Amino acid sequence: MGEIKTNKIEYVDVVSKPVGITYEKVQVLGIYCWQYEKNEKRAAFFLPRLSFNTNTDYLKKLYPSISTDKDLKGKGIFTSLWKIEKFYNKVSILHPEEVLYNDFATLSAFKAWVETDPNLNEKKQKNEEEFLQVYALTDEARFAKYKCTEVQNSAATAYYSLKEILESEDMLESRA
Numbered sequence: 001m002g003e004i005k006t007n008k009i010e011y012v013d014v015v016s017k018p019v020g021i022t023y024e025k026v027q028v029l030g031i032y033c034w035q036y037e038k039n040e041k042r043a044a045f046f047l048p049r050l051s052f053n054t055n056t057d058y059l060k061k062l063y064p065s066i067s068t069d070k071d072l073k074g075k076g077i078f079t080s081l082w083k084i085e086k087f088y089n090k091v092s093i094l095h096p097e098e099v100l101y102n103d104f105a106t107l108s109a110f111k112a113w114v115e116t117d118p119n120l121n122e123k124k125q126k127n128e129e130e131f132l133q134v135y136a137l138t139d140e141a142r143f144a145k146y147k148c149t150e151v152q153n154s155a156a157t158a159y160y161s162l163k164e165i166l167e168s169e170d171m172l173e174s175r176a
Contacts, residue, residue, distance in 0.1 A: 016049050063079075
């Protein structure tokens with residue numbers, strides 16, 4: 001896999017995270033946020049992973065043949081690859097401008113992300129601190145045919161080489 005290790009920061013080509021019900025926010029806001037993780041690897045591309053079970057209707061509209069394909073129940077589905085323009089490591093839900101002061105578009109998108117997430121918005125209203133990591137995304141490349149995970153019910157972050165993604169016909173082996 002395309003990994004480089006320097007100063008305890010690991011770099012990989014592609015990171016995949018389960019996006020679940022936040023996929024619409026990824027599409028609309030052009031960012032992806034998740035709970036702060038100390039040892040997050042840096043990546044050049046983001047591969048959002050949708051649950052077939054919870055996104056079946058959307059996926060059938062995007063790929064009409066998906067309902068006739070192999071058993072996808074419980075698998076993660078990939079529909080596109082995004083370029084990660086910027087990675088913000090530790091953004092406060094209470095004071096995001098402390099990190100995002102030079103990136104007004106991401107700051108606005110981040111505030112919208114927090115406001116539309118019931119759990120985060122409640123914490124913000126109660127003045128409870130929480131830190132998120134943020135990908136500012138650009139250049140979505142939609143796959144002509146979806147790709148899926150090899151295993152079912154994987155909620156873990158997975159890492160791939162760009163070559164692996166581009167050469168894969170339809171199934172990707174999970175890699176943590």
